[in-house]
Amino acid sequence: MKWDPDVYLRFADHRARPGVELMSRIGVDEPTTVLDLGCGTGSLTRLLKIRWPGARVVGVDSSSDMLDRARLDRSQPDDIEWIHADIRTWEPSFEVDVVFSNATLHWLDDHSALFPRIASWTRRVLAVQMPANWGAPTHQIPARILDEPGWPEEARSALMRDRVGPPESYREYLPGMRLDMWTTTYHQTLEGGDPVLTWVEGSVLRPVLDTLSEPHRTRFRERCAAEYRWAYPPLADGSTVLAFSRFFVVAER
Numbered sequence: 151m152k153w154d155p156d157v158y159l160r161f162a163d164h165r166a167r168p169g170v171e172l173m174s175r176i177g178v179d180e181p182t183t184v185l186d187l188g189c190g191t192g193s194l195t196r197l198l199k200i201r202w203p204g205a206r207v208v209g210v211d212s213s214s215d216m217l218d219r220a221r222l223d224r225s226q227p228d229d230i231e232w233i234h235a236d237i238r239t240w241e242p243s244f245e246v247d248v249v250f251s252n253a254t255l256h257w258l259d260d261h262s263a264l265f266p267r268i269a270s271w272t273r274r275v276l277a278v279q280m281p282a283n284w285g286a287p288t289h290q291i292p293a294r295i296l297d298e299p300g301w302p303e304e305a306r307s308a309l310m311r312d313r314v315g316p317p318e319s320y321r322e323y324l325p326g327m328r329l330d331m332w333t334t335t336y337h338q339t340l341e342g343g344d345p346v347l348t349w350v351e352g353s354v355l356r357p358v359l360d361t362l363s364e365p366h367r368t369r370f371r372e373r374c375a376a377e378y379r380w381a382y383p384p385l386a387d388g389s390t391v392l393a394f395s396r397f398f399v400v401a402e403r
């Protein structure tokens with residue numbers, strides 16, 4: 151799947167806030183090495199470096215477009231290592247104190263194998279945030295539309311599945327670790343026309359749109375936009391409130 155840094159960064163504040171809240175729950179004073187899995191454009195990776203200036207901070211991502219944007223960002227601090235790799239196959243060759251991952255692992259299959267594997271890399275903390283909004287119209291609307299006849303099979307299978315398990319399952323995947331788990335629903339005020347469509351175009355709809363050519367692409371966008379307007383009606387001042395839930399787990403040795 152191809153990530154677009156410009157589309158993703160349209161709601162940079164709303165997307166960064168859960169990452170900052172996740173970071174605030176990591177009680178490690180002086181880590182030697184901090185790993186950011188699925189670091190994207192690197193804005194949170196830089197915050198990790200600001201929080202722990204003495205640490206070696208390493209961002210890993212499989213999208214060269216996102217990493218190029220991270221490398222281009224000249225804001226301080228810039229002594230961060232960027233690694234172009236796929237988390238599903240990559241392994242660190244160095245010891246790690248904090249493994250951090252914001253809004254990434256819900257794209258990956260089989261958390262029963264993934265979580266023990268990435269937890270085994272850390273000497274102290276694994277901290278993860280993943281969207282938990284599958285039951286909401288953001289995700290149910292495209293799923294329902296793609297269930298209708300007439301869409302290419304490729305588009306149907308490109309829609310992500312809900313890979314985030316119930317909180318209890320992470321207790322099982324991370325045996326022996328002390329867990330701090332919670333879910334937060336953010337009631338986000340979005341501006342502009344069709345802002346919910348714009349929001350999901352930067353995330354859950356990306357792989358679907360990548361597979362669609364015209365006229366399917368325009369028809370799919372129009373269908374989604376109309377249903378999002380109904381599910382998330384604009385308020386009198388033109389803004390739209392989007393409720394979006396996210397699941398957090400901080401696991402400590």
Ligand SMILES: C[S@@+](CC[C@H](N)C(=O)[O-])C[C@H]1O[C@@H](n2cnc3c(N)ncnc32)[C@H](O)[C@@H]1O
Pocket residue numbers: 153165166169187188189190191192193194210211212213216235236237238251252253254257258353
């Ligand atoms: C929603 S963005 C989150 C970026 C960043 N963590 C943030 O919060 O701003 C998800 C990122 O995960 C990366 N990603 C998805 N699957 C990946 C994989 N298998 N290996 C490495 N990175 C992956 C994508 O390239 C993308 O940059």
